[in-house]
Amino acid sequence: MALRLVADFDLRKDVLPWLRAQRVVSEAAGAGGGGTDVLENDYESLRVLNVERNGNIIYTYKGDKGNVFFGLYDRQTRQNEHLYTFEKDLQVVSCSINSERTLLAASLVQNTKEGRRNELQPGSKCLTLLVEIHPVNNVKVLKAVDSYIWVQFLYPYVESHALPENHLLLISEEKYIEQYHIQVTQEDGNRVVIKNSGRLSKDRIAEDFVWAQWDMSEQRLYYIDLKKSRSILKCIQFYADESFNLMFEAPLDISLSDSGFKLVNFGCDCHPDQKKLSKHLTLCVFTNNTGSLCVCYSPKCASLEQITYSVFHIHKGHSKTFTAALGSAGSHVTKGVTFLNLDYYVAVYLPGHFFHLLNIQHPDLICHSLFQTGNNEMIAMLPHSPLQSLSGCLVLDCCSGKLYRALLNQSYLLRFLWNTCLDCEKMAVLHCVLSCGQGPRVLEAQIIQWVSENVSACHSFDLIQEFLIASSYWSVYPETSNVDKLLPYSSVLTWNTEIPGITLVTEDIELPLMKVHRFKGYWEKLNSNLEYVKYAKPHLQYNNSVVRREWHNLISEEKTGKRRSMAYVRNILDNAIKVISNLEARNLEPRLMPLLQEEDNHQRLLVGLMVSELQDHLLRHLQGVEKKKIEQMVLDYISKLMDLICRILETTWRKHNLHSWVLHFNRHGSAAEFAVFHIMTRILEATNSLFLPLPPGFHTLHTILGVHCLPLHNLLHYIDSGLLLLTETAVTRLMKDLDNTEKSEKLKFSIIARLPPLIGQKICRLWDHPMSSNIISRNHVTRLLQNYKKQLCMLLKDMTMWTQNL
Known part of the structure; x- marks a missing residue:
């Protein structure tokens, strides 16, 4: 399979054995409760809640008495830690922990039987709590409302260090987002308490939105609000202090008015009510360090024969809408399209039907993307449960509790390169392998072997040209930004050949309006891309x-x-x-x-x-x-x-x-x-x-x-x-x-006759043959005559001047 999912975390392997070991220790000590109250058959309640920026994974499970336990898995030390226990039968909506592991924010719903009131907070459906857990101490109620709430701590730095103030996002189903500022202090040694617990200051970040996505790695909030039935994508960048900026506004040609409320990457949401909302609708934003900004959108599926999805290449100023024929005839679509971020590529797949690799860095030609229809190998390799694309190339299977690192499978792509018969697939895979090449020398040796044996196999493009241009480009591309605008990355300028099973429509889109004017890092590169789209004409790519x-x-x-x-x-x-x-x-x-x-x-x-x-x-x-x-x-x-x-x-x-x-x-x-x-x-x-x-x-x-x-x-x-x-x-x-046989003499004479004069004069002296002597003599006489003509012209000129003077 072109996509390789490498397991980076597995609840069954990394958490469950620890929980069982804790239970054995607890039973031997004659104690109960704490982080050990789990039975062998309670694995069904164990699930991932959130993956924080530093890689730590928060999970929850229930004991035999219905108590809810929170645990943390540190991916760096590969150690588990018990965080907190709620001695109530609760359902967890959302959870987050600060970088120092001193504060836990959780949003919970009471599991009530028919006719039984919520004991946590009468009249409320969802309760949002802030808990001091270093050591376990006070619990503060942040919200007690009838709508669902999601929580997320900001992580201004990846490194672990003490911060005087923590910042917490609260996302409400009532379509607003707030930021709480929580000051902490240390008492009695290491005891961490909330300093301003009486009244937490807060800011209103966004409101009246229909969709929001959190980028944990880059600390960015994307959200869409509707203005006169237009979908406007906005982005807020959070910084190390409590400041934040609205970075841009970009209109999108999609309709979300009847799609309900949708959140992406605010924890691992498995709540059944959320599943009912926007069934089969998928919308997500992907970026990479080159300044690309892509919005991937798949509407609700209305056909059993084909699926349509769009990618808005905002950094390029156009969108591409793909219509894909479903690979398995008679097979019903039960789940929506999944988009995964693979740096220079976006993977789009529907298990059992199709798998597409879209080239985000160079989306201009359709032949730079790979399109595969469903087959047994694809069905076996890709999980059928929805995958959640996290920061970087991490993806989470919420149903199995597995965290994967999504990589392009180079060995598969190289085999595919040898076996495919379509020019479009050869082009796409060649670029794909070169762009993601780990160990480039060995990788190139295998590609060179393929090129040398298939030089005449491509009819739509010159294989040697494409390999030389693409490989040379990718060898220097990572060294500096904007090289993709100045160096050619392909020998192909246009592609008119159809891709089997794919229909493509390309449209220009409005460029985003940048709301700030001083840029750093990613935003500087994105702004440079946008400026290039606006003003770079004619094309700046180098040619010879x-x-x-x-x-x-x-x-x-x-x-x-x-x-x-x-x-x-x-x-x-x-x-x-x-x-x-x-x-x-x-x-x-x-x-x-x-x-x-x-x-x-x-x-x-x-x-x-x-x-x-x-x-x-x-x-x-x-x-x-x-x-x-x-x-x-x-x-x-x-x-x-x-x-x-x-x-x-x-x-x-x-x-x-x-x-x-x-x-x-x-x-x-x-x-x-x-x-x-x-x-x-x-x-x-x-x-x-x-x-x-x-x-x-x-x-x-x-x-x-x-x-x-x-x-x-x-x-x-x-x-x-x-x-x-x-x-x-x-x-x-x-x-x-060569000897002086008749055949050799004929060859030598034919060659000498075609030599440039300067080389011919040198070569003739090496051939001991009458013909060579004749050529040397003829050349010598020619030079003498040329010199004589020059001398005669000069003499005539001098005589003319002498006559005029007389």
Whole structure:
């Protein structure tokens, strides 16, 4: 399965054995109650209540007398701790603990029989309490109302440290959110009590909302209120002190007027009344550290044949609505769509029907996302119970009490890459594997193996081009923000091929209105993304058009004997030397192929020009980044590009077990050599259209293999069409290796006739043959005549001037 769920916590394994052990100890001591009042058959009452920002998990269970116990599991120490016991038969709605584990907030409902009044607070359905638990001390009633209440402590820091004031959010079913400020003090040593217990100060955070989501990791509150039937998404950012800011307002083209009241990530809500509300409606907000902001929305299911969901890429300024055909015919949909945050991707799935991986970082083309319909493997791997997406890549199965870390399954994706026949799936999986690659060297080796054996398998795009561009991009992407706007991440500009079973509609959306003007961290990156959507036209992504033009100018100047200042050319060649040195330093294994071992000034000029132009491009648009960092990024990027080409060739060379004798001309080509020649030709075609540099020595090896494998007329056609470039090294070796038989002489003459004049003059002296002497003589006479013409012109000019003076 493309999604791998790694269990990070399990109530059965991490809590239940401790509870049973506590019971044994308690029975041996002849005591009862406390945290030990649990029977072997009471596991059904054990459930997770909340996962706090520091990873601690709060759970609850009931003893044989109906008492409610609260426990905490510390994921760092893997230790359990009993927090508090309510000696009443209560149902827990919500619970949270502060970071110091001194205060417990709980919202409870009395389990009343028919005709029996609530003993906790007459006339109220839900009671919200604040309990001092270090040590167990006073209990303060915060709310006693007829509506449900949810509680959540703010965690300004992940680290554990003492705070003079705690902040608690209260979320009411009556559609308002309040923040309580709780001052604490220490008495009698470690005894922590509430300082302002008589009257807690509070702020009204939000009201009249229909939906709210809590982001524990980033301490953000998202909520939606309705203004003139429009859904307005708002976000409040909480800070280390008691301050908070309304960050933005964003209109959403969805209707929530008849969807009831919905909360996301305010604890682990399993209350049956909540399940009745907005059945099958799913709405959640996902962000990542690159400044992305996505709203995922799936309305109530109205069809048994297809399901529709939308993703609002607010950081890109558009939304995408997908309509997916259900994979299992005749199977009824009993649960809604689940969205999971996987950093650069969002997983969307309906167990037994479909599983989609949506590319959030680059959503422009549908082929960058993966769409799979249901199969037995998918049904077996994904839980059928709803999963709750928490901060980061954590997901919680409330029904089983398991906390998972959701990861993309690289081994599955690599197998899928080998087996799939659809171009769209090859494209999607290639990007997916590269973006999440742990151990990139080993991972790339497997992808390179696949690329080298499937170079002609894709019809909608060039596989080598896509691999070179995508892998080079992801190798430098994490180093700095905004690189995705400046470097190409795909060789494909448009995609018109249909995806089986998927219909896509893309629409522009209104950009959010930022309510603050000074940004830090995530908000600075989001604002940068929004500014790019507003003002970045034309496209700022780098391309090699300037390099192409300048390179052709330099080659033309070389042919005519004119060359601009040596300092300019030397600087370009120095850039190439830096790239090759950087490339060699990163490669720890000796190379099998004779690459990077000759001058090949043309390729070195191309490498150096690309370094120069790419540096200028990034320096122009990457504001606030050090020049040295940009220079190193450019070296790494181009070194990566050339290293990938070398590794593709090395993989093919090693597969066919070729050796150094291939470099000699006095032998016939084999099927193995033809395979290497074929892939080199494909690499040349791929790089030529993008105007990417090749490792020095590439053209020499390509020419040698071409002489081995091609008939003479085909070889000459390849040379004339530019697919084979004659280098001085290759032709020198050809002249030395081949004898003077009629066939060899014909080949030598055909090659010499096609050489540039400067190289031809050097090569002719290596061929001891009348034809070579004839060419040398002819060239010598030509030069003499040219010099004579120049001298004659100068003489005539001088005579003309002398005559005029007379």
